[in-house]
Amino acid sequence: MSAKHEGTRVGTRRELIPASVPAVRRGDALDVAELPSYAFAHRSLMWWGNAGMMTIEGVAFGFMIVIYFYLRSLSPSWPGVGAPPDLFWGTLNLVIIVVSALPNTLCGNAAVDRDTHKVRLWLTACCILQLALCVVRAFEFTVLNVRWDEGAYGSAVWVLLGFHTFNLVTDFADTLVLTAVMFKEPIEGKRYVDIAENSGYWDFIVITWLPIYAVLYWGARF
Amino acid sequence: MTTRDDALPATEVGRVDDGAAPRRSSRPKLRDGTDDPRVLKSLEATWTDDRKLIAWLCTNDHKTIGRRIIVTALGFFAAAGVMGGLMRHQLATPNSTLVGPDFYNQLFSMHGTTMMFLFAVPVMQGFALYLVPLMVGTRNTAFPRMSACAYWLYLFGGLLLFGAFATNTGADAGWFSYVPLSGPQYGIGKRPDFWNMLVTYSEATGLMLAVDIATTILKMRAPGMSLRRMPLFAWASLVTSIMIIFAMPMVMLGANLVQFDRMVGTHFFNPAEGGDPLLWQHIFWFFGHPEVYFIFVPALGFISAIIPTFARRPMFGYDAVVLSLIATGFLSFGLWVHHMFATNVPELGKSFFTAMSFMIAIPTALQIFCWIATLWTGRIVIRTPLLFVLGFFFILMIGGLTGIMLGSVPLDLQVHDTFFVVAHLHYVLIGGAVFPMFAAIYYWFPKITGRMLSERLGRWHFWLFFIGMNTTFFPMHILGLHGMTRRVYTYGPETGWSMLNMTATIGQVINDLSMFLFVLNIGWNFFRGERAGDNPWSAPTLEWSVSSPPPPYNFAALPVVSALYPLWAPKRPPTHVRGLSAQIREGLATTVLDAKPDVRYAYPSPTIWPFLAAVGVSIWLVWSIWSVPGFAWGLIAPTIAFIGWYWPSKREALEELEWEKEP
Numbered sequence: 070m071s072a073k074h075e076g077t078r079v080g081t082r083r084e085l086i087p088a089s090v091p092a093v094r095r096g097d098a099l100d101v102a103e104l105p106s107y108a109f110a111h112r113s114l115m116w117w118g119n120a121g122m123m124t125i126e127g128v129a130f131g132f133m134i135v136i137y138f139y140l141r142s143l144s145p146s147w148p149g150v151g152a153p154p155d156l157f158w159g160t161l162n163l164v165i166i167v168v169s170a171l172p173n174t175l176c177g178n179a180a181v182d183r184d185t186h187k188v189r190l191w192l193t194a195c196c197i198l199q200l201a202l203c204v205v206r207a208f209e210f211t212v213l214n215v216r217w218d219e220g221a222y223g224s225a226v227w228v229l230l231g232f233h234t235f236n237l238v239t240d241f242a243d244t245l246v247l248t249a250v251m252f253k254e255p256i257e258g259k260r261y262v263d264i265a266e267n268s269g270y271w272d273f274i275v276i277t278w279l280p281i282y283a284v285l286y287w288g289a290r291f
Numbered sequence: 292m293t294t295r296d297d298a299l300p301a302t303e304v305g306r307v308d309d310g311a312a313p314r315r316s317s318r319p320k321l322r323d324g325t326d327d328p329r330v331l332k333s334l335e336a337t338w339t340d341d342r343k344l345i346a347w348l349c350t351n352d353h354k355t356i357g358r359r360i361i362v363t364a365l366g367f368f369a370a371a372g373v374m375g376g377l378m379r380h381q382l383a384t385p386n387s388t389l390v391g392p393d394f395y396n397q398l399f400s401m402h403g404t405t406m407m408f409l410f411a412v413p414v415m416q417g418f419a420l421y422l423v424p425l426m427v428g429t430r431n432t433a434f435p436r437m438s439a440c441a442y443w444l445y446l447f448g449g450l451l452l453f454g455a456f457a458t459n460t461g462a463d464a465g466w467f468s469y470v471p472l473s474g475p476q477y478g479i480g481k482r483p484d485f486w487n488m489l490v491t492y493s494e495a496t497g498l499m500l501a502v503d504i505a506t507t508i509l510k511m512r513a514p515g516m517s518l519r520r521m522p523l524f525a526w527a528s529l530v531t532s533i534m535i536i537f538a539m540p541m542v543m544l545g546a547n548l549v550q551f552d553r554m555v556g557t558h559f560f561n562p563a564e565g566g567d568p569l570l571w572q573h574i575f576w577f578f579g580h581p582e583v584y585f586i587f588v589p590a591l592g593f594i595s596a597i598i599p600t601f602a603r604r605p606m607f608g609y610d611a612v613v614l615s616l617i618a619t620g621f622l623s624f625g626l627w628v629h630h631m632f633a634t635n636v637p638e639l640g641k642s643f644f645t646a647m648s649f650m651i652a653i654p655t656a657l658q659i660f661c662w663i664a665t666l667w668t669g670r671i672v673i674r675t676p677l678l679f680v681l682g683f684f685f686i687l688m689i690g691g692l693t694g695i696m697l698g699s700v701p702l703d704l705q706v707h708d709t710f711f712v713v714a715h716l717h718y719v720l721i722g723g724a725v726f727p728m729f730a731a732i733y734y735w736f737p738k739i740t741g742r743m744l745s746e747r748l749g750r751w752h753f754w755l756f757f758i759g760m761n762t763t764f765f766p767m768h769i770l771g772l773h774g775m776t777r778r779v780y781t782y783g784p785e786t787g788w789s790m791l792n793m794t795a796t797i798g799q800v801i802n803d804l805s806m807f808l809f810v811l812n813i814g815w816n817f818f819r820g821e822r823a824g825d826n827p828w829s830a831p832t833l834e835w836s837v838s839s840p841p842p843p844y845n846f847a848a849l850p851v852v853s854a855l856y857p858l859w860a861p862k863r864p865p866t867h868v869r870g871l872s873a874q875i876r877e878g879l880a881t882t883v884l885d886a887k888p889d890v891r892y893a894y895p896s897p898t899i900w901p902f903l904a905a906v907g908v909s910i911w912l913v914w915s916i917w918s919v920p921g922f923a924w925g926l927i928a929p930t931i932a933f934i935g936w937y938w939p940s941k942r943e944a945l946e947e948l949e950w951e952k953e954p
Binding site: 092094095096099100102109112118121129139140143144149183221222225228256259260 | 536851868934938947953
């Protein structure tokens with residue numbers, strides 16, 4: 070199977086998305102037998118499911134940030150207890166997460182090209198980086214300088230970070246499973262769509278970390 | 292990657308694959324949409340679930356799951372109705388001792404929670420799950436395993452709540468479970484914990500079904516069914532699903548924050564430590580107000596499906612109705628503070644929310660005018676479904692009028708937390724959701740079961756419920772104005788409320804009688820009813836083009852649509868789709884706006900994993916009620932189940948590869 074995929078660069082992501090084989094009219098019927106059995110981006114149902122999922126989580130993240138500022142607006146001092154979180158681990162996480170967008174994008178592109186070798190390579194790279202992120206995240210919790218039960222500030226900080234961690238770990242598990250699946254034959258075409266969608270979901274994790282990082286680490290400094 | 296299909300002319304149905312490629316089976320390929328008699332047999336074999344018990348747990352057929360959701364929701368409706376009846380009997384006479392104050396607290400909390408979370412929202416989604424694929428002309432929803440998992444989660448969540456209630460741990464802080472009453476300080480035992488868990492369950496269910504239904508509507512419509520040709524019920528379901536996606540995460544998040552306050556000592560709602568109890572009210576009503584519209588908007592869709600059929604003409608003002616539905620969806624997010632007029636929100640804010648509350652009447656009124664115009668210019672056939680729709684007009688109108696009264700701050704402050712509000716919300720919800728739901732049951736029962744309901748019993752049901760409902764809830768307006776507050780378990784004779792309360796209870800007995808007739812009608816005609824045939828109402832939408840009940844594959848060949856009301860329009864070729872596999876479960880994804888055929892799509896097969904995932908999630912949630920480490924350890928079971936769910940089976944992969952074609 071993998072040999073089959075080798076070197077078959079059928080096109081870039083952009084070229085593939087709008088391509089649609091028209092259905093053929095035969096008598097009273099519209100013949101769809103020649104249509105592809107899977108497709109990428111918004112042509113695939115997975116993309117829509119994934120978009121729904123990201124919207125749900127994005128809304129929840131958004132509300133959590135609103136709650137953070139709502140509580141802040143009620144508080145005479147912020148943080149009330151303790152100091153703002155130390156910057157080192159969180160900022161390191163920011164750097165790694167931004168870097169991780171690169172293999173992630175390459176992985177997504179390789180999936181669209183159905184290049185099994187590259188998909189395996191970049192998926193493995195993503196797994197390693199995501200593992201690193203989980204480790205760094207554990208250190209982040211040690212330098213928040215506040216406990217969750219030391220007032221509303223501590224509660225908001227812990228839940229916001231915990232919530233992002235939950236997503237981080239979930240997607241890490243997801244990527245591990247997908248990596249395992251990609252090393253298992255036979256590989257149906259729709260698995261490449263899954264890889265591309267997982268890559269899209271990781272982009273979401275990266276993008277949501279930017280405002281959450283800003284709120285967590287700088288929201289208590291201004 | 293080249294596949295065998297490249298070499299196989301699509302026109303030659305049933306041609307034998309010569310097996311030249313490795314790992315290809317040698318069975319002849321059968322494609323649907325032709326006259327070949329083997330195709331139907333093959334479709335039947337491919338789409339029919341086994342009759343074994345395990346298959347019963349595995350099924351992912353949208354019709355089976357939709358039916359289960361509807362039946363389960365009606366079960367919860369009955370249970371919550373019994374609780375309502377108990378409360379009415381308690382209040383029938385002053386100083387009654389039928390139930391005590393603590394049990395009364397649980398009764399009204401459980402009644403509201405069950406009606407809203409376990410009956411009204413799920414029943415609407417159940418109908419959407421059943422009807423949408425049939426209406427838009429596809430064979431299953433986009434994510435059928437997710438529908439299966441959603442049902443089990445819903446069932447387990449509901450059973451859990453009732454199990455807790457049976458052991459004196461029923462929710463007792465009202466259906467909105469306000470802090471601090473539900474917080475660590477005042478929430479008794481594990482009662483609020485179960486409420487919080489139920490919210491997590493039912494919102495997870497709602498969100499899964501919403502993504503499923505929205506994707507089905509946007510991507511799986513029959514070729515030719517552009518957005519302008521989409522049935523209004525599908526529009527209503529789409530709007531509802533998108534609203535759910537934006538509103539439900541809020542309450543799920545909120546319920547978890549309360550749970551954190553209770554379990555690990557966070558202070559989100561504790562004013563002594565910088566938290567704020569009002570935050571909960573904002574969170575809850577930001578979701579809670581749209582929730583009323585999750586119930587109401589699908590009901591609008593029912594009505595827009597039923598009226599054209601019984602007015603014998605196309606809907607007047609299709610575009611206006613669609614835009615009204617969308618406008619209702621948007622506006623419903625700007626109303627939540629009108630539930631909080633009695634709190635210290637800024638005066639300017641109150642004025643804004645008053646204006647918004649008045650504004651949302653506009654799109655509803657617009658639709659009512661469109662329905663009236665349709666009826667006015669049509670040839671009306673009065674049958675039970677239409678009767679319930681007409682009842683809706685009357686009752687919703689009264690609920691809407693009291694709504695406008697409550698939308699203005701000074702009046703709201705006078706009657707806040709009195710029976711006036713109880714009367715208002717029952718008029719809105721019974722008028723806006725329960726009457727249309729009964730209309731929908733009478734209308735689609737023939738499609739779902741293949742048998743007609745009795746018209747005579749239906750009319751008795753309608754009139755008794757109409758009279759009973761008004762007798763029960765109209766006096767509550769006056770009771771509220773006389774100062775009877777909500778949630779009191781009894782009152783003294785000196786208040787002068789006895790007469791009106793007794794009247795309301797008599798109304799309740801009439802309601803019970805009407806529901807008995809309804810159950811009789813359903814029970815008898817499910818077995819003995821007259822055969823319905825494909826289209827007993829001569830209705831115009833696609834679900835009526837297939838047999839009743841529909842075959843497991845829905846359509847032997849997917850339809851091609853060239854009009855808004857396909858069954859009322861002359862057939863123009865092309866009339867149907869051909870070329871989908873009859874040997875694996877295959878569907879067609881179309882483009883979002885114009886519904887042009889785009890991609891063939893293999894549905895996932897039925898499997899036990901969604902059921903196991905729901906079991907795993909239940910273990911996690913219940914464990915986390917009692918133990919903080921359980922919150923982490925409990926994740927192991929669902930994780931395994933979700934991986935099992937995704938893990939590809941080799942046999943299936945090979946089958947699908949046979950039919951694969953690259954983009």
